[in-house]
Amino acid sequence: MDGILLLEDGTAFDGCRFGARRAAVGEVVFNTSMTGYQEILTDPSYCRQIVALTASQIGNTGVNERDMESPRVQAAGLIVRELSPRVSSWRAEGDLDSFLIEHGVPGLRDVDTRALTRHIRGVGAMKGIIAPTETPREELEQRLAAAPSMQGCDLVPEVTCAAAYDWAEGGAVGCRPDERGSAPPTSRPARRIVAVDFGIKRSILRRLVDVGFAVTVVPASTAADEILAREPDGVFLSNGPGDPAAATGAIGTVRALLGRVPIFGICLGHQILALALGGTTFKLKFGHRGGNHPVQDLATGRVDITAQNHGFAVAPDLPEGVEVTQINLNDRTVEGLSHTGLRAFSVQYHPEAGPGPHEAARHFAKFRALVESSVAAGEARPAEAPVHV
Amino acid sequence: MPARDDLKTILVLGAGPIVIGQACEFDYSGTQAVKALKACGYRVVLINSNPATIMTDPDLADATYIEPLTVEMVEKVIARERPDAILPTVGGQTALNLAVALAERGALKQYEVELIGAKVQAVRTAEDREAFAAAMRRADLPICAGGFARSLEDGEALLEDVGFPAILRPSFTLGGEGGGIAYNVEEFRDMLARGLDLSPVRQVLVERSVIGWKEFELEVMRDRADNAVVICSIENLDAMGVHTGDSITVAPAMTLTDREYQQMRNRAFAVIRAVGVETGGSNIQFAVHPETGEMLVVEMNPRVSRSSALASKATGFPIAKIAALLAVGMTLDEIPNDITRRTPASFEPTLDYVVVKIPRWDFAKFPRSEPLLTTSMKSVGETMALGANFREALQKALRSLDVGIAGLETGGEKVSLDRERIIARLRTPTWDRVFYIREALTQGMSVAEAARLTRIDPWFIEQIARIVGCESELAGYGIDDLPPRLLRRAKSWGFSDEQIGRIVGVDPLRVRARREAMDVRPVFNRVDTCAAEFEAFTPYLYSTYATSCEADPTDRRKVLILGGGPIRIGQGIEFDDCCCQAAFALKELGIESILLNCNPETVSTDYDTSDRLYFEPVTLEDVLNVIEVEQPEGIIAQFGGQTPLKLARALERAGARVLGTAPDAIDLAEDRERFGALLEELNIPQPENGMARSEDEALTVAERIGYPVLLRPSYVLGGRAMVVAHDEEQIRRYVRHAVLASEDHPVLIDRFLEDAIEIDIDAVCDGERVVIAGILQHIEGAGVHSGDSCAVLPPHTLTDVQLKTLRRYTADLALAVGVRGLINVQYAIKNKRIYVLEANPRASRTIPFISKATGIAWAQLAAKVMIGMSLLEQGVIREVSPGRVFVKDVVLPFNRFPEEDIILGPEMKSTGEVMGVDDEVGAAFAKARLAAGGSLPREGTVFVSVNDHDKPASIRVARDLQRLGFRLLATRGTAERLTGSGLSAEVVYKVNEGRPNVVDHIKNGAIQLIINTPLGRASHFDEVALRRAAMRHRIPIVTTIAGAEAMVEGLRALRTRELEPAPLQA
């Protein structure tokens, strides 16, 4: 045991260090997915977070280029119960340890992740630091204190792209005709959309392409006018890290886009849409992170098992015109909303999966349909109802 | 959608007797379903022929029919009870087949009853392999290439495309029965013929082999709103080619990336939708190519299965209960998760531990059969273990097997160090292959090579290699210089104290002491379905070496009940029933019940059977760990069979209080010399006997007591390795080859009582009073193991004087031994003299049967006695006389072991039992026979061939049969005797006498019943061929005269009247 995880409240967990041999500070969160550690690590929404995986043996299938959700490891650190010394998968191109070293991200293994999870469940997500055991306690405490807390933190600038680019690759995981939820690659003419990058995952981009969109990804700082200047048929608001309420620039941009173009948001994109519509967000005690969350569609009653990764949520008291469409059956928090008049809808969870179940992927087709009907209706109409913010 | 209110009465179909491929997991699922439906307010009617089940407890269903699961009988129950619906998905293949048969007979329509859970169409699509293949093709789901044979010609035509090895999979059979892997034409023809015979629809799928591909299973649930969830993914350690029931399996799947896992999940949903299973649980199997990832659907079971029992125990998600609720129209989101209470059942459990299941085989009972694992299942039970990692779970599961190994150590036969042999052993899947993997790695074979030879994923081999590495590290130390870190690592990798003790050369208790001195102790974690995301309210626990303990014991009065571990022949579901009854009794007394067991198939390991459940190996170390945290006031070790019983002494020595009969009293009954002295004192006769430590001594003893003699090793229980010897030669052979008698392992020799009537008596004693629970008279004579013989309650031919003596002996024995609780005594009556064969001061196999017959839960009563309540306080002071006649019959697993001879002997071979109830013996016997899967011909030809000893008695039987209108066919000697007595019997050739011979007649369907008692060694070969032919063509065969007499009674009863069902509650 040569490593330690020290939490803000003074609780410490021992472990062995692996990956990059450096210290890392971040908000310590747990994820209960049993598969998909590589996708989790490379999801930009984990920026500045140390992820503890509850599944007990990690690294079994190694890593490969195809499962990257972004160009790099985004999480600040990884905590596991056990790291596999052997990789076994016909798709593996490397092992997890080397991968973390290559990306300069530290890991801690042999940690009692169940005890850690129970602790976080009890007291809530908080900051923590991974470091060598011999680091003086005061130094650890100082570094913890110096790190900003997640609340009030706008992390989008850290993960968004530097310049706009086009994305054309499709073929999301499990794109077979019999796999409900993901629409087959379409032969219809491509519609152009702009995806605002708050920390976008490749799975989302692939799903967008699969339903027939020509996608241009733009930096989060792109102004509404610039976006509209690209004459998109729709705008997509991506997932991303941090406190949505702190992303004031993005909220302003979205507010300006409302009603002028169909909008679809996922995760942080959903929260920013809610804020732009006049709603509020709040921090969950320890968030939702995993691949087994039941979400019910309030109109149809059907339940999807969804992939989730968020620490903040949209408060249910929303302005008029904004409808809560879906809720989480575990804690009844808001999972989806829509504003019919403004042609905007969003989901809190990750319909693109990567990792996680695929059944909610139909929302991409739904977005495509929304864009289609909007195009069919002729010119993008002005907002029908004034939005009170 | 709340539960349907248009249904009032629901009929639940049980699975019948325990057979290979369909074991006590269906008691677990049936019990859950009945409870859940009752809780919804439905009137529940249950039919199951297996009395050794919790589900048939009279207080569970509203009307319980212990009747044969034949379509005729089920129809009669439907006519009587007029249910609105039938639930066929919790009673295994048996219930599904019944449902299809009922539909085909028009019974469902006639009585306007609806199938819930699975419609006939869906069952057909899933179970008819051809319909399934078509459905998969329509849904664009890849399956293995192959075709369907209805005849040998079809099969040969298919071979051209399929090639060798060819896989044969009959439709509608159970646990791969009649299927297999054919490596050449001869094998192919043989197997195909057998498969066609065994498939009820004469259809066999002939398929290209994908042996060596990875095998996975997903347990899926779907509700009527089309919400679907995966409860558990299971990865088979053994690749395709070894039946999943015979594979070591692991949950969750360990070697899939998210991408592949989700693809599999999507396809599983596509399968369940394509087949059309609207609600409930299904099991879907996949094969995955290890190098390309190509994925094929292998099969789907549209019902609760063995794997769903495993998945339920592995995750804490009660699949059978939820399946029952879904069947009556509820949706997943309406059903709360019992464990977290505040989240719904519409989610997917996530595990933060690893689960390993290891099957338990009984190959030693079937010495003529090769112990190979193929696509036809052969295991009789299983153990499961949970751990923080695969290594810990694997080693815990291994020591749970109760086969004398304490983890991954040298097991099975003594391993030779020859590399060639090891390579051969790695290539061939056998039950003990995992030990050869260990051996190979110890010798330095690389992980890659071992993986290549075994076709086991290298990830698992690597895990085993780490265990091997840790073992060799441990071997470098003595107990005193063992570094704490190494010890902690070894413990967290599942090494038991016993195993470590063997490695470092000390007693396990020394290891324990040293370990505790270093503060290396296990903690208990909860199985909570959610990886600790939410609080768990159910104390369902497993041990591991982590940092924080979640046991959270209460300060209530509490008692620990030790379960029986894996089911095996001789220690079956009966003992699980008794353990559950003990838990119910404690609950009634307001005492907290804590169950410890490691068998995932059972009701005892359901988290709501007891107040607290520890899913742990039943070994001294693991039991002591639980005792340390729980501090129970006592332990019940006498209900789970031999496995917990043999821990009693050591537990007592370790300071625990064993309730009921004291360990020393148990020893008094089990130690031959002490017991012999006691009988002498009590003036109760026992067969003359002696003990021998060498061949010469054995011959001298046999000479003294007279032939024939019964030989058995002193150190194995359960009738293992028992033989009857008629002469010196047989003794020599036994002593030299079979048991290797020695100073430490003497051979026990008894005078073998021929033509004796055997009796089983169960009683409860509280120290002052003895109450007889029941007296069972065996139909077969002594010499057929009590577990294999038919029996009647109450005794049908004993005199009052005999009964009186039996009762007196039982009472005297119980009091003299010092029994507090249950005792079972076996007697033999020969020439009017009554001998004691053995006394078992513990729960016996017959307790559940007797409880059902008498309407008294004897195990509950006994548990209360053990807590200190007298029989008087409980108001039970007299033997009750059962109002009807109850016949026990058994099922034998010879269909899985076609090389075996099917004759019965002192070594137990049956896997399960059934009960036939009626007002008279004949009808009760007929019901029992039907329930055991036998057929009772109403007319036709009987073939009789008996040994000289049985010839006089056979005349009576033959005459009765002739009177009943049967034609008699006999071998020469028997025929002469029969015609000499004025009967008309035709002579038929024996196999080696010419053609057409008796086997030809059997094959031609010209014989409907066979009476064949073993003729001895001379004509041995001939006879075995005869009996095998009978098995293969499903001709009822009776191998004892007593059995034949009972058969005649049964046939007579069938002639005189219809068999009618009656509920236990009437």
Ligand SMILES: Nc1ncnc2c1ncn2[C@@H]1O[C@H](COP(=O)(O)OP(=O)(O)O)[C@@H](O)[C@H]1O
């Ligand atoms: N084509 C095949 N090649 C190799 N093994 C096979 C093939 N098909 C089935 N098996 C093996 O046979 C076992 C039993 O087949 P299955 O169809 O599942 O029968 P059952 O109905 O008895 O479960 C499977 O678990 C698998 O290991």
Ligand SMILES: Nc1ncnc2c1ncn2[C@@H]1O[C@H](COP(=O)(O)OP(=O)(O)O)[C@@H](O)[C@H]1O
């Ligand atoms: N002396 C004997 N004579 C005839 N049969 C015997 C004798 N002893 C045992 N048997 C037969 O062997 C069977 C098994 O013996 P038992 O002592 O009961 O062993 P187990 O411990 O397996 O129950 C009995 O059920 C009985 O049929």
Ligand SMILES: [Mg+2]
């Ligand atoms: Mg199968």
Ligand SMILES: [Mg+2]
């Ligand atoms: Mg016995």
